[in-house]
Amino acid sequence: MDRRMFVQVAGGGFIVSAAIASAGCAQHMPAVAIESWRGPGQEADLRRWIIGYAILAPHSHNLQSWIVDLRTPNEIVLCCDLTRLLPETDPFSRQIMMSHGTFLELLDLAARERGLRADISLFPEGVFGSSALDQRPVARIRLVPDPSVIRDPLFAQILNRRTNRSVYDSAKRVPSEAWQAMSESVKPNSLRIGFVGLDQPDALHRHRSIAAEAWRIELSTARVVMETYKVLRVGGAEIAQHRDGLFVLDRFPVVMSKLGLFNRGKPPAPSDYATTSQIKDFNTKLDSTPGFLWMVTDGNDRVTQVNAGRAYVRVQLAATAAGIALQPLSQALQEYPEQAKPYADIRSLLNVSHPDGTVQMWARAGFAPPVGPAPRRGVDAQLLKG
Secondary structure: OOOOEEEEEOOOOOEEEEOOOOOOOOOOOOHHHHHHHHOOOOOOOHHHHHHHHHOOOOOHHHOOOEEEEOOOOOEEEEEEOOOOOOOOOOOOOHHHHHHHHHHHHHHHHHHHHOOEEEEEEEOOOOOOOOOOOOOOOOEEEEEEEOOOOOOOHHHHHHHHOOOOOOOOOOOOOOOHHHHHHHHHHOOOOOOEEEEEOOOOHHHHHHHHHHHHHHHHHHHHOHHHHHHHHHOEEEHHHHHHHHOOOEEEOOHHHHHHHHOOOEOOOOOOOOOOHHHHHHHHHHHHHHHOOOEEEEEEEOOOOHHHHHHHHHHHHHHHHHHHHOOOEEEEOOHHHOOOHHHHHHHHHHHHHOOOOOOOOEEEEEEEEEOOOOOOOOOOOOHHHHEOOO
């Protein structure tokens, strides 16, 4: 998500705004925070090499809530770090489960690259309920040498994959062959994938309108803003320390933070410039968007959520190969009360009428300037200790 930041001077009412990962930064991304994007090196344990690619998967708020247990030889057990959830924006952890699916898909691609079949058993000790996660594993993966395994060409795009929150080229349509490649990438997954482009201006306008309203609501909901603050890293030192979450490298908020004047303990009011300017900025980005893509499933159980995540990262890798930028638009898909109308509106627009039908992913698509990678905590940080 394009969650730009609010900077409030401690003890006062003057508020300014600063972009996350915007151009013209006064500081650079610390090398230690993005070293994982060079790819894993030589590893005595091949599982660590495979995980070195899996941790490059997209994750909501870049939380990286994956815990990996390697205590059993030739096996990987994936669990969820229950301290890294999003109870305000993702109250039922649907997005968290999708983020575990993205991890599993990149794991599978990496295993194939080394001639291994990844036998993935989801929820081997039972499936989580619909309202909350628990300590049980999300997946158990058995790695088996198999000469019949076929390498997937999407593997080559893992190190290049980015979520691009920039202004897109509004006049350059997404080619039909690119949409087709994205659609083909998820077969034979049973979900429904769709897209809209410049040749459907009325539908495109409706997508933009719903996204804009959902974004306005998110920026105007204090507890949601504060959840974002909790994972905000300001300046190179904080980014290097945490190597996760959302980040700010712009000069003004970095200086204010060093002076102890960046107040992250209080959100701006909906009418403050910090909020209204973010709404205006995001609307500019939406107006530049020449295409939208979505993925719909017939159900919304935990297995479906994980598989939807696997499908989305494949779509993003296929988009990367075609030179197409993607940015998920999660706000209208989130299930907190204030988003009820955009949630209903996007379902109506995409003809999701069955109660169990779910819009698992909605993203803007187009051509944009390249952006750098997001921080990663590294393999060791994801391993179960003890």
